[in-house]
């Protein structure tokens with residue numbers, strides 16, 4: 001049973017349309033895939049319509065949040081699964097984040113244009129094609145204009161870190177996002193909790209507090225995690241009774257990752273589905289696996 005619970009489409013910063021993502025999941029031999037675009041559910045309907053018969057689809061989203069760490073705020077991503085997409089708080093917050101991503105994307109592009117880089121706001125909007133703007137869209141514009149060779153290079157030289165063109169955005173508070181997902185009948189799982197500096201905010205005590213306030217699990221097996229980080233996270237999840245998921249965080253050609261690179265076991269998925277009440281589950285083959 002191959003289960004990948006974290007993948008992006010063109011509804012955010014992936015390069016496969018939702019239909020292409022479904023086809024790619026089947027071609028990769030997956031039994032279950034979750035569509036988890038950043039801060040929106042715009043790809044759900046197309047994914048449902050194009051789902052191959054033997055593939056189970058889990059509907060989700062990756063919520064951009066901010067969490068307090070000593071002396072600074074840290075970006076933490078939270079995967080929400082099987083929540084009601086029409087829940088008021090989620091609809092309102094996703095609309096606010098779409099505007100915020102547009103404002104911030106245009107601010108990054110304006111800084112680049114002022115520095116003489118040959119890209120434009122129109123070009124980035126065209127690449128995003130209606131999706132909420134993410135830095136990978138700007139990275140693709142830099143690749144198309146010959147400034148860098150790849151989106152990875154764009155992140156290394158232009159889009160992240162001190163001295164880059166990075167502009168922050170006002171993401172949802174971590175506790176608010178977890179509360180919103182729970183209120184909408186969904187299950188929350190912290191995405192790559194050791195991926196990029198999240199450890200500053202996600203101490204054991206903080207994770208325990210989040211678990212007391214509705215957090216469902218930790219994404220333990222993720223391409224950005226070392227063996228030691230996976231072991232540490234598995235230990236924390238075990239002590240707190242949290243789900244441990246695994247996934248690829250597939251983004252199409254924007255990142256060098258394979259669907260199914262890291263996976264979740266079937267029993268964990270069955271528990272996750274059992275904890276949800278937001279959207280109806282039969283999104284896959286009837287009569288198969290334990291759900």
Ligand code: AMP
Nearest residue numbers: 013133134135136151152155156254255
């Ligand atoms: P944003 O949501 O606009 O802040 O952009 C963050 C997104 O960029 C995340 O979805 C990551 O998947 C993606 N990302 C982060 N680092 C890299 C990288 N080195 N190469 C490609 N994509 C990246």
Ligand code: FE
Nearest residue numbers: 008013038251
């Ligand atoms: Fe992304």
Ligand code: FE
Nearest residue numbers: 062077191192
């Ligand atoms: Fe993420």
Ligand code: ZN
Nearest residue numbers: 006008062249
């Ligand atoms: Zn992701």
